[in-house]
Amino acid sequence: MSLLFSCNVVKRVKEGDHLITDNTIVEDGNTVMTERINNIVIQKTNSGMRKFFGFPLKLHIYNLARPNIDSILEANILSDSLKVKRNISLLSKKQFDKFIDFRKNFNSWLKRTGEAPVIYDEDKTIKTANNLRKYYYSKGWFNNEVTFEAAKDSNKLAKVTYNVVKHKPYILDSLNPIISSPAIDSIYPQIAKNTLLKKGEQYDSQNFENERERINTLLRNSGFYYFGQDYIRFEIDTIKTNHKVQTELRIANRIIRGSDSITVTPFKVYKIREVNVFTDSNFNNRFKAITDTVNYKNYNLYSKEKLRFRAKALTDAIFINKGDIYSDLARSRTQRYLNDLQMFRYPDIEYIENEEDSTLTANIRLEPKKKYSLSFDPEINTSNIQTIGFSFGTGLKIRNVFRGAETLDISGIAAIGASKSRNDPEAAFFDINEFGGNIRLTIPRIFSPFNTNKIIPKYMSPSTSINLSATSQQNIGLDKQSLSGIFSYNWFPSKTVTNNLDLFNVNFVKNLNTSNYFGVYTNSYSSLNSIAEDIGYIADGEELYDDTLSAPYSPADAFIDDVINNNTSLTSSDDDYSTVQNIEERKERLTEDNLIFSSSFDYKKDNRKNIFDNDFSIFKWRVESAGVLLSAISDLSSVSKNEAGNYEIFDVAFSQYIKTEIDYIKYIDLGRQNVLAFRSYAGIAIPYGNSNSVPFAESFFAGGPNDNRAWSAYNLGPGSSNSTNEFNEANFKLHLSAEQRFNIFGQWHGAIFVDAGNIWNVLDNVTDEGATFTDFSSLKDIAVGSGFGIRYDFDFFVLRFDTGFKTYDPSQESSNRWFRNYNFTNAVYNIGINYPF
Incomplete structure (x- = not known):
């Protein structure tokens, strides 16, 4: 088998050449797995040689191509005139030419798709050894030795x-600063306090580079406008120092290069003399004269037309202040904030030196975007409830609405569709419709009667968002109308942290067609119908349905009433009685109108450096409180309660609950395009006061392509219950995932994963023991799914296909939960975009 494999992979390897099958770096007797070090090797093996079970797929594809396809076609077909004539008479001249082109094009495709064999090259191996020496030298092993061995066999491999061999490393000892400019020398003691070059640590050239960047950044933010990294130099001495590194830090004076001379002068601190803001700078009006000038808090604002913006709206976005020393940080913050306003194209900041007093004039040139922009979004779609649907969305963006750099977004959507359940030939074909509108105002500051600058300074790019929306649906679910309004703040304390505070979030949902509940939740109806037949409430083959009635499912409602009022043969000790009771409880909760008045806070810390970073963590925390204000107002105003003992506003009992969610994601880079990813999630929503359950929209579900992939969405839980509901949900959730991702070849990637978790009801009105979380013993009902996935990376998104198997199914009997349906027949297949977490 190995001989066959060898012969196959060396099919295109010439006599005397050898295919590289493995590169191994051994460091002091131990094999190195670190990707950073292995990437130093210049001659990589063919893709898949050490992956995908040692099968170099791209090499095999390349080997399928014929290196001399033109000669082969000429010798086997084209040179034989009789064979050519027979083919032409059989296929036609045009088809024959296409066949020849196809053979050539397919051969070229095999070469492009495949990968030519990597042939051992001693010169490249020597260069790799030299690069390894340089690398270990840069890490402090100045006396390292690197040798190599090339083991070649008779199979051309x-x-x-x-x-x-690293030998003894060199350790940092003394650091002696030699600084030419007095102004820099005077502040260096403060800079040196946080130096990255610590005495007693091993030498690392990267630390020296980082220290150069740190010193440069601090000096550039301390007024030294003309300073740059090139003026910083480290000189090290290791001669007869007993493996100690003695370092001199040299910071030179400024060099000014003239046309025919060079001047050396000490660096000096520059201050900002004035800040000029040109508010309508563009190519078309470049020759126009300035007609409008405003001086506001030491800022000079110039406009060639009437000034469109209030002065404060622009100056709040500028961190460059008159009288301050020059700072790169102030410049970058100004650039970022002006970009965040989304009012201008490419804001430009220029500094001009005033030689007579060593000051700078800052000129900020802004080119406003168009005040209005319009967008359209038409769609054609199908779904599980409609055969075909058409939707049209449109949006209008209005910039600088109130001259304070505010943005107003107005959008709307209209959709019609033909339902799959349509059975009335006289009814309109398009019997589904949805209409909605949204208005969003974004203010680039904290809009508040209180001064929040000390708590949330403007460098955090704070903004305020006011959002109002309304939707109406017909023949979708229970049909509903909804109104919502949000007043929120958003700010960025650092590059990695995002904060969002929904000060007020109001959501009102009114269900319009509750009589069609069992037409939507058909599994519940089927359970009722089966129970009614079993106890003789209806005859076999009959239905709890009457299409002659305006509410055809009213017989099902009547059956529920009869069961609960003990007007049937069922008693409270019967399982079927409990089933009917649970169906009624769920129906009441899902058909009730909802009024949610909440406040929430979201915290997110994401230390991922860029999209290529595979060693990072993300932490998200959310806390939400609903109904507190409405409850306090109701108590103070002595509003009467309804029959259920709850306060109502506009004839709707408002929701009251506390909810929190914690989500943590960790990526570990294992090297060689292998990544181990973890996710842990916990969420709970506890109803109290005016509610004994959580609204459906605020509850949790399990399963699906981004959750436990062995179960489809909404299909897992709650707890150990073997629910047949279309949408299983609860108010407590735990979830854990681990996934190892690896490269197969090229843009193709694979993964193996394990998902664990479930949902439960806790501290609400659900009484089903199997669905509730009572204590830690309920953790035995955590479902476990495992499986594998194939992904293709398109660079800008990842197409994902995952197969999940039910490894531990808590809905089964306790003795038969492990691997009961662990097969492809009962597997769940998920298609998703991008990674699940």
Whole structure:
């Protein structure tokens, strides 16, 4: 088998050449797995040689191509005139030419898609060894030794081993600053307090580079406008120092290069003399004269037309202040904030030196975007409730609405569709419709009667958002109308942290067609119908349904009333009685109108450096409180309660609950395009006061392509209950996932994963023991799914296909939960965009 494999992969390897099958770096007797070090090897093996079970797929594809396809076609077909004539008479001249082109094009495709064999090259191996020496030298092993061995066999295969002997490392000792400019020398003691070059640590050239960047950043933010990293130099001495590194830090004077001379002068601190803001700078009006000038808090605002913005709206976005020393940080913050306003194209900041007094004039040039922009979004779609649907969305963006750089977004959507359940031939074909509108006002500051600058300074890019929306649906679910309004603040304390505070979030949902509940939740109806037949409430083959009635499912409602009022043969000790009771409880909750008045806070810390970073963590926390204000107002105003003992506003009992969610994601880079990813999530929503349950929209579900992939969405839980509901939900959730991702070849990636978790009811009105979380013993009902996935990376998104198997199913009997349906027949297949977490 190995011989066959060898012969196959070396199919295109010439005599005397050898295919590299393995590169190994051995460091002081131990094999190195670190990707950073292995990437130093210049001659990589073919893709898949050490992955995908040692099967170099791209090499095999390349080997399928014929290196001399033109000669082969000429010798086997084109040179034989009789064969050519027979083919032409059989296929036609045009089809024959297409066949020849196809053979050539397919051969070229095999070469492009495949990968040519990587042939051992001793010169490249020597260069790799030299690069390894440089790398270990940069990490403090100045006396390292690197040798290599190339093991070649008779099957044209070669394995290369690089042997590294590090020897004793060099340790940092003294750091002596030699600074030419007095102004820099005077502040260096403060800079040196946080130096990255610590005495007693091992030498690392990267620390020296980072220290150069740190010093440069601090000096550039301390007024030294003309300073740059090139003026910082480190000189190290290791001669007869007993493996100690003695360092001199040299910071030179400024060099001014003239046309025919060079001047050396000490660096000096520059201050900002004035700040000029040109508010309508663009190509078309470049020759126009300035007609409008405003001086506001030491800022000069110039406009060639009437000034469109209030002065404060612009100056609040500028961190460059008259009289301050020059700072790169002030410049970058100004650039970022002006971009965040989304009012201008490419804000430009220029500094001009005033030589007579060593000051700078800051000129900020702004080119406003168009005040109005319009967008359209037409769609054609199908779903599980409609055969075809058409929707049209449109949006209008209005910039600088109140001259304070505010943005007003107005959007709307109209949709019609033909339902799959349509059975009335006289009814309109398009019997589904949805209409909605949204208005969003974004204010680039904290809109508040209180001064929040000390708590949320403007460098955090604070903004206020006011959002109002309304939707109406017909023949979708229970049909509903909804109104919502949000007043929120958003700010960024650092590059990694995002905060959002929904000060007020009001959501009102009115269900318009509650009599069609069992037409939507058909599984519940089927359970009722089966129970009614079993106890003789209806005859076999009959239905709890009468299409001659205006509410055809009213017989099902009547059956529920009869069961609960003990007007049937069922008693409270019967399982079927409990089933009917649970169906009624769920129906009441899902058909009730909802009024949610809440406040929430979201915290997110994401330390991912860029999209290529595979060693990072993300932490998210959310806390929400609903109904507190309405409850306090109701208590103070002595509003009467309804029959259920709850306060109502506009004839709707408002929701009252506390909800919190914690989500943590961790990526670990294992090297060689292998990543281990973890996710842990916990969420709970506890009803109290005016509510004994959480609204459906605020509850949790489990399963689906981004959750436990062995169950489809809404299909898992609650707890150990074997629910047949279309949408299983509860108010407490735990979820854990672990996934190892690896490269197969090229843009194709694979994954193996394990998902665990479930949902439960806790501290609400659900009484089903199997669905409730009572104590830690309920953790035995955590469902476990496992499986594998294939992904294709398109660079800008990832197409994902995952297969999940039910490894531990809590809905089964306790003795038969592990691997009961662990097969492809009962697997769940998920298609998703991008990674699940």
